[in-house]
Amino acid sequence: MTLVDEPQTEPAKEIGQARRRKEDARLITGKTTWTDNMVLPGMLHMAVLRSPVAHATISHLDVSAAQARPGVVAVYTGADLADEQGSIPCAWPVTPDMVNPGHPSIAVDRVNHVGEAVALVVARSRTAAVDALEAIDIDYESLPVVLDMEQAVQEGADLVHAHTSSNTSYHFVFDAGEAGTGTDTDQAFADAEVTVSRRFVQQRLIPAFMEPRSVVVQPVGDNYTMWSATQVPHILRVMLASVTGVPEHKLRVIAPDVGGGFGGKLQVNPEEILSLLVARRLGKPVKWTETRSESLMTAHHGRDQVQFIDVAADREGNVKALRVRLLADMGAYLRLITPGVPALGAFMFPGIYKFPAYRFECDGVFTNKVPTDAYRGAGRPEATFAIERIMDELAVELGMDPLELRRKNWINADEFPFTTVAGLSYDSGDYGMATDQALELLGYDELRAEQQRRREGGDPVQLGIGFSTFTEMCGLAPSRVLGSLAFGAGGWEQASIRMLPTGKVEVVTGSTPHGQGHETAWSQIVADSLGVPFDDVEVLHGDTAISPRGLDTYGSRSLVVGGTAVVKAAEKVVAKARKVAAHLLEASEDDLEFRGGSFSVKGTPGASIPIQQIAGAVFAAHDYPEGIEPSIDAEATFDPENFSFPHGTHICAMEVDTETGHVTIRKYACIDDIGTIVNPLIVEGQIHGGLAQGISQALYEEAIYDADGNLTTGTFVDYLVPSAMDLPHFDTGNTVHPATSNPLGAKGVGEAGCIASTPAVVNAALDAVRHLGVTDIRMPLTPERVWRAIHLGGDGGDRAAEGSNAYGGARTTESGVESATGTQGGAQ
Amino acid sequence: MTQITVRVDGVSYTDDVEPRTLLVHHLREQLGKVGTVVGCDTSNCGACTVHLDGQSVKSCTVLAVQADGSEVTTIEGVAEGGVLHPVQKAFHEMHGLQCGFCTPGMIMASIDLLKENPSPSELEIREGIEGNLCRCTGYQNIVRAVQQAAGEMGSHGTHTAPETTGAQA
Structure with a gap:
C-alpha cells in the first residue's frame, strides 16, 4: 500500500512511434x-x-584455351566438380512420392534451361575471368524443349528429365x-x-531485387566464411553443410547489407555452392x-500457374x-x-x-x-488473385x-475466431470496417x-472500380504445422539480449x-520492454557467428515471430534483473515495481535502481544474490501456435482508353489491418512497396520465354520494373485488430500490398469495359492486350504471346472452361 | 592502359586504366568508392548515378577515360563537414528508402533534378527520377522526400541542414 502518491506519468511508448530509421545513416551516405x-x-x-540453349546434351567441352588466358588461375567444368557438388536442396517435399530429379549446381553432361552453369573461370580479376569465358569451346546437341505446361502433362510429352517417367513432379x-x-465438394x-x-x-x-546476388568465400584453414547477398544466412549455412560436406561448425555465413530480396534471395544458389567448392579447392x-x-x-522466378477455378452458389449469392485445379x-x-x-x-x-x-x-x-520459387507472397498472391477475380465473375453471373x-x-x-474450410483458424479482424473506410478513402x-x-x-475513356477484400496467412510459421506439411524446418525465431556494462x-x-x-523496430520494442532509450539499443543480425540461431526473414514473419522472441527475451532480462534489484535495494522481489526502466x-520513494545500472552491477559482480549467476543477459525462442492473418480492402479506380487500350490508375485506396503497428512509417513504406509490385504484376511485368526457351526479358530494357512515372499515388490507411497469437498483436505487413493489389487492378479494368463484352484480360494488361480484348474478343493474350510460350500456351480442353483462343463465354 | 586524372569527392586520383573500363568500375574497384553501386548492365536502373562536372550521369554509361580531367561527386561526397545534404536528410525523414541499394543514385539524381528545377511538381519529380529504379518503396516516399528537400533548399538555400548523419527524428 502506498502512503505517498508517486508521480504516475507513464513513460512515452516507443511502439507506435514513426521513428526514423537507424539503418538510413549508412545507406544515405554510401557507407x-x-x-x-x-x-x-x-x-x-x-x-x-x-x-545458351534450353535443353541439350553437352557433346564437346574444351577449356584448355581459357586455362591459358592471362590471369586465369583455374577453369572447372561440371565433370571436375561432379563428385563434390551434390544437389541443390529442396526443403519441401509436398507429397511422399514427389519426384525430385536432382539439381546440380553446374551441368555435367546435360543442360535443362538457358542460363544453367556449364563452366567456371577463376582469375585474378573479374575482367580476366569474363574474358576467358569466350575461349571455352563447347558444343551442344539439342533435345526437344518443353515449355508449355498444358502440353507437358499430356501422355507421351517430351520429357525435361529423361530419367523420370513424366513431367509431373x-x-x-x-x-x-x-x-x-x-x-463434399463434388456433391x-x-x-x-x-x-x-x-x-x-x-x-x-522475376523478383528483380535491386542488388544483384554476390558471394565471397574466404577459406581459413579448414574453416570457411561466406558473405552472401542472401535473406537466409542461417538456412544457407545448414544447407551448405549438407550439400558440400563441410561441417556446419566450420562454416560461418554473413549477410551484410543486403539490397532487397522479395523471396528472390530465399534460396541456396548454385553459385553459392560453386564459390565454396572453388575456394576449398584453391585455398583462396x-x-x-x-x-x-x-x-x-x-x-529463381516466381508465380507461373495456370488456374482452373470453379465456384458454386445459390441464386441469392450464398457461396x-x-x-481449384x-x-x-x-x-x-526443384530449388x-x-x-x-x-501448396x-x-x-x-x-x-x-x-x-x-x-x-x-x-x-x-x-x-x-x-x-x-518464393516471390513476395509465395502462393498467396496467386490464391488471392483467383478468389477475388472469380468473386467478381460470380457477381456478374448473379447480377x-x-x-x-x-x-x-x-x-x-x-464470428472470430473462425475456422475456415481450409482448416485455418482466423483470429481477428473486421472486413466490413476496413471496406467502409476504404470506400470513404x-x-x-x-x-x-x-x-x-x-x-x-x-x-x-471508360472508368472502372475493382475490389480486393483479402486476407493472407503470415507469421510463418508454427513448427508443428510445418512438420505436418513435410516442410524441412521449423518456423520459430530466436533473440537474445546482452546488457553491456555501461547499460547499453x-x-x-x-x-x-x-x-x-x-x-529500428527491434530497438523500439526493446526500449519499451526494458525502459531504456531507443538510442541505447543496437540490433545485431545476419552473421551466424553473432546470431547463432535463426530462421531468417520471409513470409511476413520477422515482427510476428522474431519480434516476439525479442519481447520474450526482454521479459527474461527483467526477471533476472529483478532478483539483483531486490538484493541491492534490500527489498522483497514482490515489493518491486518495474517502470520506465527502473x-x-x-511505497518507498527514492528507493530505486535503473536496469541499466544493474547491468553494470552484475558486470562488476561484487555484490549480487547468492545462488544466481552474475548476468542478466537472456535469450528466447518463440514458436508461434498459429499463423497471423492480416486482411484489408483494396480498391482501384481505373481509366481505360478504349481506343488505345492504355490503362491509367485514377486512384488507389486501401485499408489494411496488420494488427498492432510498431512503426507506422515503416508500415506505410512496406504497403507502398507491396502495392508497387502487385500493381506491376497486373500492368507491366512478365518473364517471357520464346519458343526455343530463351528468356526474351533478360535485361531491364525488356523486363519492366516500373519507374516513378508508371505508378500512382497510393492512399493508405489501417484498422487495428491485434493478432491473438503473439503478445505484440502484430500480424505482418511485408506481403500485404503485393498480395492484395493485383486482383483489384484487374477487376477495375474489367469493370471499365465489361459492358463492351470483355470478361477477362490476361496479365500484364498491356495496351495491346486491352485493345484486343475490347475489339477482338478473348482475353487479349494470344496475339501478344504469339511466337512465345510465356503462358505455357493458351489451350485447354477442360469442359466449361473457355478456350483462350475464342471469345469468353461467360458463366455456365 | 591509359593514364587518367579524376578528382573524386575533392581528392585527385591519377591511375592507369584500361580504355574499356567504365567509370563506375574505376570508382568502385580502383578508388574504393563503393558507395556508388552497380544495379544493371543496360543503364536502366540508375543506381550508379554520380555527378560528372556537376551533371548527373549514370557512371556505367561513361568510360573512365572520358572522365579524365573531370570532377566527380559521388554519394560519399555530398555531405559536407558531416552535415547531410538536404536531399539526404529528406530521404531519411520521409522514409524514402528501404534496402537502400538504389538510394545513392536516387539521391544524386534528385540533387540534379532540384538544381534544374528548384520547385518541381509531383509529376515533375516522377519524371525527373524516371531513370532511377527502386524496387522497395513504390516511389511515393521518394517523391515526398524530394518535395521536402525542395522546400528546405528553397527557404534556406542549400546546405543549411542542421541535422548530422545518423541523427534521429
Whole structure:
C-alpha cells in the first residue's frame, strides 16, 4: 500500500512511434557493406559460362584455351566438380512420392534451361575471368524443349528429365471433405444453382531485387566464411553443410547489407555452392557477383500457374463450394521451396469467405525454364488473385454488386475466431470496417457517378472500380504445422539480449533484414520492454557467428515471430534483473515495481535502481544474490501456435482508353489491418512497396520465354520494373485488430500490398469495359492486350504471346472452361 | 592502359586504366568508392548515378577515360563537414528508402533534378527520377522526400541542414 502518491506519468511508448530509421545513416551516405564491396588479400574472381540453349546434351567441352588466358588461375567444368557438388536442396517435399530429379549446381553432361552453369573461370580479376569465358569451346546437341505446361502433362510429352517417367513432379491435394473441415465438394457442385468456371493465368515474374546476388568465400584453414547477398544466412549455412560436406561448425555465413530480396534471395544458389567448392579447392578467397542479365536469367522466378477455378452458389449469392485445379510451373529443377509455393497457396484460395466445401489439386510441372520459387507472397498472391477475380465473375453471373456478394459471404467481425474450410483458424479482424473506410478513402460514390456519366456519354475513356477484400496467412510459421506439411524446418525465431556494462543494450536477432528496418523496430520494442532509450539499443543480425540461431526473414514473419522472441527475451532480462534489484535495494522481489526502466520499492520513494545500472552491477559482480549467476543477459525462442492473418480492402479506380487500350490508375485506396503497428512509417513504406509490385504484376511485368526457351526479358530494357512515372499515388490507411497469437498483436505487413493489389487492378479494368463484352484480360494488361480484348474478343493474350510460350500456351480442353483462343463465354 | 586524372569527392586520383573500363568500375574497384553501386548492365536502373562536372550521369554509361580531367561527386561526397545534404536528410525523414541499394543514385539524381528545377511538381519529380529504379518503396516516399528537400533548399538555400548523419527524428 502506498502512503505517498508517486508521480504516475507513464513513460512515452516507443511502439507506435514513426521513428526514423537507424539503418538510413549508412545507406544515405554510401557507407555500406554490400557483399560486392568486399575485397580480401589474394581474392580471386569467378565467372560463369552459361548455357545458351534450353535443353541439350553437352557433346564437346574444351577449356584448355581459357586455362591459358592471362590471369586465369583455374577453369572447372561440371565433370571436375561432379563428385563434390551434390544437389541443390529442396526443403519441401509436398507429397511422399514427389519426384525430385536432382539439381546440380553446374551441368555435367546435360543442360535443362538457358542460363544453367556449364563452366567456371577463376582469375585474378573479374575482367580476366569474363574474358576467358569466350575461349571455352563447347558444343551442344539439342533435345526437344518443353515449355508449355498444358502440353507437358499430356501422355507421351517430351520429357525435361529423361530419367523420370513424366513431367509431373507431384500431385498435391487438399480436400476439405476428406480433411473434415468441409462438406463434399463434388456433391456441392452437383447441387448448385449457379456455377462459374474460369481459367486464369498467373504469369511468370522475376523478383528483380535491386542488388544483384554476390558471394565471397574466404577459406581459413579448414574453416570457411561466406558473405552472401542472401535473406537466409542461417538456412544457407545448414544447407551448405549438407550439400558440400563441410561441417556446419566450420562454416560461418554473413549477410551484410543486403539490397532487397522479395523471396528472390530465399534460396541456396548454385553459385553459392560453386564459390565454396572453388575456394576449398584453391585455398583462396573467391568472389562471384552476377550481372543483371545473369540475375534475370538464373535467379529463381516466381508465380507461373495456370488456374482452373470453379465456384458454386445459390441464386441469392450464398457461396456453396470452391474447386481449384492448378498447373504450377516448377521450371527445370526443384530449388529450396519450389514445390511448396503453390501448396502454401492451397490454404488461401477460400480467402475471407465462408465456403462450406473446398477442394484443391495442384500438379507441379517441369519445364525447360529457370526454377520458380518464393516471390513476395509465395502462393498467396496467386490464391488471392483467383478468389477475388472469380468473386467478381460470380457477381456478374448473379447480377449482383461485387461488394454486396462479398459482404454476404465474408466472415463477420463477431464470428472470430473462425475456422475456415481450409482448416485455418482466423483470429481477428473486421472486413466490413476496413471496406467502409476504404470506400470513404477512395471517394467511391463520386467515382461510381462519374463511371455512370462516362458510360452513358459513350466516353472513349471508360472508368472502372475493382475490389480486393483479402486476407493472407503470415507469421510463418508454427513448427508443428510445418512438420505436418513435410516442410524441412521449423518456423520459430530466436533473440537474445546482452546488457553491456555501461547499460547499453545489444539485441541479437535470428531474423535477417534486407530493407525492412529491423534495427529500428527491434530497438523500439526493446526500449519499451526494458525502459531504456531507443538510442541505447543496437540490433545485431545476419552473421551466424553473432546470431547463432535463426530462421531468417520471409513470409511476413520477422515482427510476428522474431519480434516476439525479442519481447520474450526482454521479459527474461527483467526477471533476472529483478532478483539483483531486490538484493541491492534490500527489498522483497514482490515489493518491486518495474517502470520506465527502473525497479523501485513500492511505497518507498527514492528507493530505486535503473536496469541499466544493474547491468553494470552484475558486470562488476561484487555484490549480487547468492545462488544466481552474475548476468542478466537472456535469450528466447518463440514458436508461434498459429499463423497471423492480416486482411484489408483494396480498391482501384481505373481509366481505360478504349481506343488505345492504355490503362491509367485514377486512384488507389486501401485499408489494411496488420494488427498492432510498431512503426507506422515503416508500415506505410512496406504497403507502398507491396502495392508497387502487385500493381506491376497486373500492368507491366512478365518473364517471357520464346519458343526455343530463351528468356526474351533478360535485361531491364525488356523486363519492366516500373519507374516513378508508371505508378500512382497510393492512399493508405489501417484498422487495428491485434493478432491473438503473439503478445505484440502484430500480424505482418511485408506481403500485404503485393498480395492484395493485383486482383483489384484487374477487376477495375474489367469493370471499365465489361459492358463492351470483355470478361477477362490476361496479365500484364498491356495496351495491346486491352485493345484486343475490347475489339477482338478473348482475353487479349494470344496475339501478344504469339511466337512465345510465356503462358505455357493458351489451350485447354477442360469442359466449361473457355478456350483462350475464342471469345469468353461467360458463366455456365 | 591509359593514364587518367579524376578528382573524386575533392581528392585527385591519377591511375592507369584500361580504355574499356567504365567509370563506375574505376570508382568502385580502383578508388574504393563503393558507395556508388552497380544495379544493371543496360543503364536502366540508375543506381550508379554520380555527378560528372556537376551533371548527373549514370557512371556505367561513361568510360573512365572520358572522365579524365573531370570532377566527380559521388554519394560519399555530398555531405559536407558531416552535415547531410538536404536531399539526404529528406530521404531519411520521409522514409524514402528501404534496402537502400538504389538510394545513392536516387539521391544524386534528385540533387540534379532540384538544381534544374528548384520547385518541381509531383509529376515533375516522377519524371525527373524516371531513370532511377527502386524496387522497395513504390516511389511515393521518394517523391515526398524530394518535395521536402525542395522546400528546405528553397527557404534556406542549400546546405543549411542542421541535422548530422545518423541523427534521429
